Amino acid sequence: MKLYFAPLACSLATRIAFYEAGAEASYVEVDLKAKRTEGGADYRAIHPLGFVPALELEGGEILTENAAILQLVADRFPNAELAPRDPLGRARLQQWLGFIGSELHKAVYMPLMDKTAAAEVKAYALAGAGARLGWVAARLEAREFLLDRFSVADAYLFAVLNWSVVTPIDLKSWPAIAAYHARLHERPSVARAFAEERERYSLEQARRAKAAGALEAPAPAV
Known part of the structure; x- marks a missing residue:
């Protein structure tokens, strides 16, 4: 299998799942701005x-789609036990994948990280963050993971929570x-997975900064 990813994007969750399962996969980095x-x-x-x-x-x-990919990886490598096999357990997994994808990823973090989003949009997203993260915190008060053991839902939530450092969200509040x-x-x-993608992210940022500097530099005298 081949994973198309961007460093420290939500695709990090699938890399974590592959590593957790000890599975072989190839990885192709994508420049999300250039779409290359x-x-x-x-x-x-x-x-x-x-x-x-x-x-x-x-x-x-x-x-x-993250939720679909993560569940496929879990099903392809059942010995890693990245997803429950009983109907209720699987429904709980889907509940968390849906919540993380819609209520945190899209509703909270994406607007806060979008440089083109209006101030009102960011304020609305931030206003809704407390209740959503509070609900997650209540679940984790006496639990190590979202479910009974580490699952692909934890991999996804980890990837999303990482983005807090570039938003006004301070996880210490929970x-x-x-x-x-x-x-x-x-x-x-x-x-x-995090260390590898952080290195790729740093290289990507350095390349963009260099390219921006080249564009802003004055033309050489002829």
Whole structure:
């Protein structure tokens, strides 16, 4: 399988899931601004909307959307126990994947990180963050993970909570979440995935800064 990702984007969750499962996969970095892969190909030929993640399966079929990809990875590698197998447990997993994707990822963090979003939009997103994160914190008060054991929902939530550092959200306001996030940082699969993508992110930012500097530099005298 081939994962199309952007450093420290929500696609980080799938990398964590692969590492947790000890699964082999290849990884192709995507420039989300240029909509190009690291090889220069037009990423919209893979995903017309230009979003990550996208997962290319062995036969060439493309699967998109984080919740779908994460559940497929969990099902492909059942020995890793990244998803419950009983109906209620699976429904609980889908509940958390849906909540993280819609109520945190899209409703809270994306508006706060969007440089083009109006101040009113950011204020609205921030106003709704407290209740949503409070609900998560209540779940984690006496639990190590969202479900009975580490699951793909934890991988997704970790990826989203990372974005707090570039928003006004301070996870210390919810001690249970802050402790949970710190615990996950120490998990080998999470630590490896995060370190690798943080390095790629730093390189990407350096390239963009260099390119911006070149554009702003005065033309040489002839």
